[in-house]
Amino acid sequence: ESGTYQLFIDNPFCQPKEVTLEITRGEQTQLQVNLQPVNGLFRISSQPAGAMVFLDHRQIGLTPLQFNQDGDRYGLRVVLENYIETVEQVSITRARPTVSRNYNLELKKGTVRLDLEPEEGTILVNGIKRVGPLILDATVKHRLTYMKAGFYSSTQIVSLAADEERQISFRLKPETGKVEIISSPPATIWIGGKNFGISPVSTKLPAVAHMITFKKPGYRSIAKVVKPKGGTIQKLSVSLLTEYQARLKEAPREFTNIAGVKLKLYVIQDGITMGAPRSEKGQRANEFQRRINLTKPFYASLFEITNSQFAKFKSKKTVDTGNMPVTSVSWQEAAAFCNWLSVKEKMDPFYKTANGRVIGFDRLADGYRLLSEGEWEWLARKAGKTRQTLFAWGNDTVIPPDTANIADESAKGQVRFFVPNYNDGYSGVAPVGSFDRESSGLYDMAGNVSEWVHDVYLIVPPQAGTILHNPLGVQQGYAHVVKGANWRSGTITTLRPAFREGLTVGREDIGFRIGRYLYGGKNE
Structure with a gap:
C-alpha cells in the first residue's frame, strides 16, 4: 500500500532507531539503515591476578583490566599457567552494557595413587580425611599422613606438576605397648577371646583398644578396655567381687515392684x-x-499386701477400698501370689506346686515368698x-499413743478383750500405712491384720543349744504359722510378736506381706 511509514528498528546490541519510509505503488523500495552499536565495557579480574584475557581468540591483556567493546556476543577466555582455563560466553547489550567478572582460578590437578601396607587405614591430606586415589592441586605442597590403630603413623610432603600422576607408598611400623595386669584375688585373664593365664600377667599388645576380662568362678567378671601406647608401661589393677558382694552393691535399698509393692532391703548378720x-x-x-542367726540379705514389703495389689493376681469380692490390706485369703493363695x-x-x-497346690519350696530360689517366721519376728x-524387745514398740506394757491399730476403746462390745484408755482411730481394719514407720522401717507389724508367714506350723520343741541359720522350716505340712497382732487383739498375749498361731484357712483379720532373698543360691 503506497504511503508514508514510520519504522522503529531495534537490536539488543545497538541503539534503537526510528526512520520514515515512503512507498510508491508499483515500485520496489530498499532501505539501508546503519545502527549505532552499544558502547559496552568489560571489567575483568582474577584471583590470582596476571591471567591473560582473550576475547574471541583476540588477546586483550592481563588481569585486572578494563576495556571498551561494542555490543555483541563474545567468547571470553581467561588463561594462567598451572591453572584451569576458564571459558565463558558473554554479551554486551543495551540492557546490560557492562560485563564484570572476578574469576577465582582453580589450580590444575595431579593424581596420587596410594600403595598402603597395612591396608584399611586412614589417609589425611592437610589434616582432612580423604579416600584414594587422591586428586590434588598441582604445584603446591600437600601433607599426606597415613595412620592405622596399632601402627605408628607416617607423613610425606608431596607436590605434583599439572596433570602429573604419581604413586606414593606408605609402610607403617607396628606400635606395641607393655601392659601389666594384676587382680585381687588372682583371676584368669582373657584378651580378645584368648586365655593369657592367671594374674599377674605382663604382656606386649598392639596399640589398639583391647577388652581385658577378669574371670574367676564364684566372682563377678570384670571387663576393662585398655589401649597400650608404644614405649610405655600401662598398669591395670582390679578387685573382683563375689557375686554376692556385687549384687549387694548394686541392689536398691528400697524399690517398687511390678505389682506396686514397695520393698526394703535388709543386709544383716544378726541373731535373735x-x-x-x-x-x-x-x-x-x-x-x-x-536361737536363730540371719545372714542372708532379704527384702520385705513395707506394707501388708493390699486389695488392689492382690487383684492384679486374682479378683476378690470385697467392699474395702484398694488400699486396705487383703484379708480372708488362705496361705495357699498367698503363696500363689508370690509365685505369680x-x-x-x-x-x-x-x-514348688502340683495340681495348683504348694508341695514344697526351693530355698535357693530368688523369687518372692512369704517372710519366714524368724525374719518376721526379727523385724x-x-x-x-x-x-530385742518384748513388743514391737518396746518393752513397756503401756502402748504409746497412735502406735498401731489394735482392739482399742472403740472395740468394746465387739471383742472379748480390748486395751483400755487407748484409741487408735479405727474400730476395724485400717488402710495400710495409717501409722508411723516402726523401728524396722516397716509399717503395721504391731497391728492392723495378723500375717501369714512362710513356715509350716509345728509344736515340736527344738533341740537344746541348737542355733538355726536362716531357718525356713520343713518343706510341707498341714497348717502354717500366723504372726502378729490385729485390730481384734487386746491382750498382752496376742500383742507380743512371739505370739503364734497355726491355721489352715484364712480369716477376716489375717493378711500377709511378702519378701524375697536378694539373690538365689548361697552367700558366696
Missing part, C-alpha cells in the same frame, strides 16, 4: 531368740525359744534396735 520363756507374762506353750509375681519379674519361683522385735 525367738519365742518366750515360760516366765514371760502372756507366754503360750507353743512359743518355744529358738516371681514369674512376672522373670525370677525363679520359690514355691518386729530387733530390727532398728540395740536389743
Whole structure:
C-alpha cells in the first residue's frame, strides 16, 4: 500500500532507531539503515591476578583490566599457567552494557595413587580425611599422613606438576605397648577371646583398644578396655567381687515392684531368740525359744499386701477400698501370689506346686515368698534396735499413743478383750500405712491384720543349744504359722510378736506381706 511509514528498528546490541519510509505503488523500495552499536565495557579480574584475557581468540591483556567493546556476543577466555582455563560466553547489550567478572582460578590437578601396607587405614591430606586415589592441586605442597590403630603413623610432603600422576607408598611400623595386669584375688585373664593365664600377667599388645576380662568362678567378671601406647608401661589393677558382694552393691535399698509393692532391703548378720520363756507374762506353750542367726540379705514389703495389689493376681469380692490390706485369703493363695509375681519379674519361683497346690519350696530360689517366721519376728522385735524387745514398740506394757491399730476403746462390745484408755482411730481394719514407720522401717507389724508367714506350723520343741541359720522350716505340712497382732487383739498375749498361731484357712483379720532373698543360691 503506497504511503508514508514510520519504522522503529531495534537490536539488543545497538541503539534503537526510528526512520520514515515512503512507498510508491508499483515500485520496489530498499532501505539501508546503519545502527549505532552499544558502547559496552568489560571489567575483568582474577584471583590470582596476571591471567591473560582473550576475547574471541583476540588477546586483550592481563588481569585486572578494563576495556571498551561494542555490543555483541563474545567468547571470553581467561588463561594462567598451572591453572584451569576458564571459558565463558558473554554479551554486551543495551540492557546490560557492562560485563564484570572476578574469576577465582582453580589450580590444575595431579593424581596420587596410594600403595598402603597395612591396608584399611586412614589417609589425611592437610589434616582432612580423604579416600584414594587422591586428586590434588598441582604445584603446591600437600601433607599426606597415613595412620592405622596399632601402627605408628607416617607423613610425606608431596607436590605434583599439572596433570602429573604419581604413586606414593606408605609402610607403617607396628606400635606395641607393655601392659601389666594384676587382680585381687588372682583371676584368669582373657584378651580378645584368648586365655593369657592367671594374674599377674605382663604382656606386649598392639596399640589398639583391647577388652581385658577378669574371670574367676564364684566372682563377678570384670571387663576393662585398655589401649597400650608404644614405649610405655600401662598398669591395670582390679578387685573382683563375689557375686554376692556385687549384687549387694548394686541392689536398691528400697524399690517398687511390678505389682506396686514397695520393698526394703535388709543386709544383716544378726541373731535373735525367738519365742518366750515360760516366765514371760502372756507366754503360750507353743512359743518355744529358738536361737536363730540371719545372714542372708532379704527384702520385705513395707506394707501388708493390699486389695488392689492382690487383684492384679486374682479378683476378690470385697467392699474395702484398694488400699486396705487383703484379708480372708488362705496361705495357699498367698503363696500363689508370690509365685505369680516371681514369674512376672522373670525370677525363679520359690514355691514348688502340683495340681495348683504348694508341695514344697526351693530355698535357693530368688523369687518372692512369704517372710519366714524368724525374719518376721526379727523385724518386729530387733530390727532398728540395740536389743530385742518384748513388743514391737518396746518393752513397756503401756502402748504409746497412735502406735498401731489394735482392739482399742472403740472395740468394746465387739471383742472379748480390748486395751483400755487407748484409741487408735479405727474400730476395724485400717488402710495400710495409717501409722508411723516402726523401728524396722516397716509399717503395721504391731497391728492392723495378723500375717501369714512362710513356715509350716509345728509344736515340736527344738533341740537344746541348737542355733538355726536362716531357718525356713520343713518343706510341707498341714497348717502354717500366723504372726502378729490385729485390730481384734487386746491382750498382752496376742500383742507380743512371739505370739503364734497355726491355721489352715484364712480369716477376716489375717493378711500377709511378702519378701524375697536378694539373690538365689548361697552367700558366696
